[in-house]
Amino acid sequence: MGFASEIWRYHGQVNNTPVEAVAVLADAQRRGLFGFVRRVRRPVTREEAAAAVGISAKLAAFHLDKLVAAGLLRAGREGPGGLPRVGRRPKVYELAEVDIRVSIPERRPDLIAEILVDAVVTQQPGEDARAAALRTARERGREWGAGERARIRPGRLGPERSLTLTEATLDRAGFEPARTASGEVRLRNCPFHQLAAREPDLVCGINHAYLGGVLAGLEATGVDAVLAPRPGECCVELRPGPRPA
Incomplete structure (x- = not known):
């Protein structure tokens, strides 16, 4: 592992700094969605996530996509729980393999x-x-x-x-x-x-x-x-x- 990845690690193509990733969680609804996905530890649909925090599915999708862009979640088309589904599978979100630590000044x-x-x-x-x-x-x-x-x-x-x-x-x-x-x-x-x-x-x-x-x-x-x-x-x-x- 290189030093620059040191303080933080992203397994994937993400260009955000640790501070930028943490800043995404400043929004309370976004924190609630991220916390829900962490608790259930499986892919979830936007409807499930929306119901968990009490917001609309459209707003939940907006916040979930922000979390994906920050490298905190990843999105795919796998059915929740790995269950097969007829027709187009819904977009689902799950935890990314991420370890973020912010230290000012930098400490390693x-x-x-x-x-x-x-x-x-x-x-x-x-x-x-x-x-x-x-x-x-x-x-x-x-x-x-x-x-x-x-x-x-x-x-x-x-x-x-x-x-x-x-x-x-x-x-x-x-x-x-x-x-x-x-x-x-x-x-x-x-x-x-x-x-x-x-x-x-x-x-x-x-x-x-x-x-x-x-x-x-x-x-x-x-x-x-x-x-x-x-x-x-x-x-x-x-x-x-x-x-x-």
Whole structure:
């Protein structure tokens, strides 16, 4: 799983951000419809949903389609309960496979947890726990960076384009990058803040390894991830590195 999907996951083609998805539930009728579908845990028709919250079927269809557009529900033509039906089957709605969490500023303790679990499962002979965690973090970072590169298809990257692409990638992940006058990129937000405050050596090491993996996956040349802790910010910054030979 990549970092950008981190805070939230949608299994499907949905482009909304977590905040936009949650905003859809600001409407009380929409919340009621969504709650009904969650309770029954099966496909429902607009008529069933309308009766459950006491509104017209037409209004229910409008709100249900908004929930589909937000990625919270999915729609189809399967009969309720899987029962066969003669003629045109009614449109039905059911829960989408969705996990949305909103955090401001962005926080990702789950990523650290996943890295540590994978490290325990894949720990190699002669490898201590810390080394396994750093190796796993690099692998996860490289996997995400490679996925972003495949999605964006930036072509060959020189140092400046590498820095710009990395900055944009980490911005989407909630690191809040900001380029300084001297050319470094400071990461103003630490997604692992609470854990880093508790175990800074371990968590900052994992973060450093992860971001180094991201740079490798992006094939970003002439950019280094460097440990440079400052209060209230991420412990890593991006610096222009030696130009490749």
